[in-house]
Amino acid sequence: MTAVHERRSTDTVLWRPTERLRWAQERARSAGVVASPEVMGTCRLTRHSFARSMLRHAGDRRWQVTRERWEMDVGGRGEAVYRVDAEGIQLRFVIFSTTIGDDQRTDRVIAASWDVTAALIEGDLPDERMAFLRENVPGQETGRADVGSLVWTRANRSQRFFDYTVDRLAAGLQPEPEVLGDAAYILRSTAFYSNGKFGLRDFEGLPVQHPLAVPYRAQMLAAWLLRELSYDLVEHCARQRSTHAVALSGQWRRFLGLGNATGLGMVPYIVNHPRVLDAWCALRELPLAYALAQSTEPDDGRVSRLAGLLSRARHYFAERGGLATDPYLSGPDLADHLATLRGLLEQYQDSGQIAGHSTTFAWRALHDAADHVHPEARGVLESLLVELYDELDDDIELMLRCDESLGLRAEQSCQALLELIESGYAWVDHFDFDDPEQSYYFWFVSANSEEPRRGRRGHDPGEQVEQPVDIARAVSALRRDLRAADRATSVAEFLLSAPWHRGAVCRVQSLATVPWAETQANLLARDFLPLHLQRFQLAVYGMDNYSPQSTDWLRVTLFSGAPRAADIAAGVNDDDWLFTRKPEGEHT
Structure with a gap:
């Protein structure tokens, strides 16, 4: 199992197994961005996806x-x-x-x-x-x-x-x-x-x-x-x-x-495997941070390559007008936004400027501009930017095997535990659990379907076997009780009087140095959209062609455009198959 490198200056961030990954970690976006469900729902496959x-x-x-x-x-x-x-x-x-x-x-x-x-x-x-x-x-x-x-x-x-x-x-x-x-x-x-x-x-x-x-x-x-x-x-x-x-x-x-x-079965998985979630976020985010930090010139070969990839992606999505995509953008609408980004890159090739500003960091400027074009266009751009750099291919694989154990530090003070929550779980403040809308659903494993399901609290049967995927609610309740406790009391003493908090305590303590261990979502909320987390996981696997059939499930395709067995055996290792377009003129 790969060794974990702890940060030496402070004990707040999990270090990565290679120097390049640690360098990228310092430049990566915050958990509030990377692990937000809205951003996770814009993810597409990259060169580091498993397929x-x-x-x-x-x-x-x-x-x-x-x-x-x-x-x-x-x-x-x-x-x-x-x-x-x-x-x-x-x-x-x-x-x-x-x-x-x-x-x-x-x-x-x-x-x-x-x-x-x-x-x-x-x-x-x-x-x-x-x-x-x-x-x-x-x-x-x-x-x-x-x-x-x-x-x-x-x-x-x-x-x-x-x-x-x-x-x-x-x-x-x-x-x-x-x-x-x-x-x-x-x-x-x-x-x-x-x-x-x-x-x-x-x-x-x-x-x-x-x-x-x-x-x-x-x-x-x-x-x-x-x-x-x-x-x-x-x-x-x-x-x-x-x-x-x-x-x-x-x-x-x-x-x-x-x-x-x-x-829905995929959603509890990343809640129950927080270190895996962190590794999967890092699989996407660290190569992106590495790419965004690279300098550029208008005549760079990588600029021409990105222009070609943007054109390919634009045509790819434009061809998919018949694919059901709601609540996400249709393929043609996404293609229009990608055309806007392609136009900005053309300006850079001609003048060295993006949106009227000269830059030697075109990827950063284009990524910033994509924030104002559309989140899904930004998600596609992120996959294309990662495509330009292969330096991290071997590094990424080193961090995918995870030690998933969670331990208890019984000697820690309630004050120190509370500080961990205040610094690492401030995002739970987004949810008011006195509001019934924030506890609208409960999650359970159906005896009939043998799969995770959601039920309406107080209405559907199964609440007595509710699954503990309510991280936001559990940490919020733990923080409330810690604030009322003697801050000098040890965690051991605190848990003697409140044993139901043990799971949340172990989670907070064990994940304090893991930057992207929690998806910053409330899975119980009435407005929680499972599709966001599903799309993230499917992108990590290497799937695309997302076609939601409801708010709870979607169809996808894997390996479209990929080399075949004969190609691999012959050494035709064509790794450039992102957003492969439909065949043309070959149906007769």
Whole structure:
């Protein structure tokens, strides 16, 4: 586990594992900005998102992917195995494919069957192991993993796009961009299980030199291989249907991604894993702080590159007029705001000025200007600025493994604890918990859906099993009682009379030097929008194409535009696939 470097001058900020990260930390924005839900809700994927970093690592080290087994009938039902040779480690992605009725396809955890189930395993695959996987993997929750299994996953064929794509290919045609372009997937994943669940190998048991010993790398590999399967599966079904069938060609072979949908279950995760949240915020914020601190000249190559990236992003969003985005900007509206930023950059290229002011720090000036254009345009710009610098690629990975333990300093005085709250949790003052609107919801895990849900306090059943995600309320109550206590009293004595505060005390004490451990939100409030936190997490994973279906869940796409297995094996490590545009002129 990576060592944590404490700040030497004061004990107020968690230091980072490398000099460059510590330098960037000093220049980063405050928690009031970085961890505010409104800013988190504008995030987009970056070069440090898990999907991007996994493929970059695989390409740099020339991972080889081979389709080792393909036993499928005319409808794409059967078994397949992809072998991955990665830095001396042999992995296999074992797939069980079937077809289920449309009424059985659901993104819910409580689903009992799926079109595709799969396991990412390490090691050889003799017949007896294959038989064991065949018996257990398709059942998912009802199955049991062997010791060499790393990830279990499942996916469904898209009701809208799988058969459509097969029909087009069987007729010798390519998909039509106006039909398939917004969604950009033909399989939709519904879960990735790992780290001990069902008996899967524990992440902490992977040696540090293992190619998957970076958080979420195994899940991203499984997702990428599901995407590879989706290509092979539609092409197989098309060939079985017609002797005139064609394969996906040109840009389509890169453009299509893997679909996904996510709901409320993601939100409690970052509350329950505060050091993970800090690392994920740092994954985004420290590269941005590094970029914003760099000087520029109008004829810099990076200025031209940013201009090209802004144009690409503008066209990308302009093409997505049919994608549901409410309560966020539509794609065309966002494209208009990006055109404004592109115009400001053109001024800089021509005159060295942005908004009428000469500057040698164009990124900072453009980022400041984006604040006045639109928050979502600023979010896109932040991803593009990070794209310009690769110096932090290896540094970022060093801080992703976290010690998540929370401890109690019983000897600390109530005065010292109160000071920690006043300095680090002043944001709880934004919420008046005497107002019923600020405690409108409670969170619980539904016995029916087996997922986190929200209920209306005093109205819906389940309050007796409320989950402790109310950090703002808990810290506010702790501060109130500390103010009424003897300030010289120790925390131990205080907790003897108020034991219900123990969790909040441990959290405040343990996270005092962790800058972005708390999302500065009240999850109980009636106006709390879960989508903000969901979008942040999905951006960290590397997903985009955000399409909210309600205030509680949204659809996304992963790996659209990414290199394929053959590209990685051939050393074609094209890492420049941010905001890949729709294929043009390839549907006939």
